[in-house]
Amino acid sequence: MANDQHLIETRVESERVFDGALLHINRDTVRLPDGGLATREYVLHPGAVMVIPVLDDGRLLMERQFRYPLDRVFIEFPAGKLDPDETPLACGQRELLEETGYTARDWDYLGVLHPIISYTTEEIHLFIARGLTAGEARLDEGEFVETVAMGMDELVDGVRSGRITDAKTVSGLFWLQHRATR
Structure with missing residues (x-):
């Protein structure tokens, strides 16, 4: 936008309050546009990729997975x-192979x-994958995934x-529908 200065918050100080294997949580003090101070807690995330695999018959390759x-x-x-240091494309290729x-x-x-702009830095890169060739999944230890082919209407x-x-799946369906109608 042309001028967002009247909306910008500026970090005054930052504290790491949790360091996990995947996620890290910061608590920052920020200066508000009106000069006041506020606290912002947020999750630092390394980023992710989602793949929309389109089978030759037009169905989409989906996963069923328990989310704790x-x-x-x-x-x-x-x-x-x-x-x-992994590129989004390399991640998408790796994840498609590993999981499916x-x-x-x-x-x-x-x-x-x-996906959640209020409390995480996560961003998810979206890809459509076509010309699929089946192989053997290479699931991570402790990962249990079932694949299923589903039509767009379903x-x-x-x-x-x-x-x-x-x-991310709902958004991916929107993106795919938009691509199909252009």
């Missing part, structure tokens, strides 16, 4: 975190998604009914 924080199995697109066993001939970058119905609620 919400105590349920979710239907979602393959995704995973970026390793240090598939490789792709064609990769189309869609853009970036910021997935959209799943979003509308509340059966599919994963934000």
Whole structure:
């Protein structure tokens, strides 16, 4: 936007309050645009990639995976975190192979998604993968994933009914529909 200065908060000091294997949490003091001070707590995340694998028949390759924080199995697109110094494309290729066993001939970058702008630095790069070749999954130790092929109508119905609620997957479906109608 032309001039955002009247909205900008400036960091005064920063404190690391948690250092985990994946996530780190900071608590910062910021100066508000009106000169006042406020506290901001947020999660530092290394970033991630989500892949929308399109099978030759047009169906989408999805995953069913238990997500511990919400105590349920979710239907979602393959995704995973970026390793240090890894490009988003390399991460997408690695995650697709590890989680589904598939490789792709064609990769189309869609853009970036910021899933929770209020308390995390996470950004997720989105790719469409086509020209898929099946292989053997290489799941990480302790990772349990089931793949399933689903049609676009079935997935959209799943979003509308509340059966599919994963934000990155819902956004990916929107991106894919937008690409199909351009």
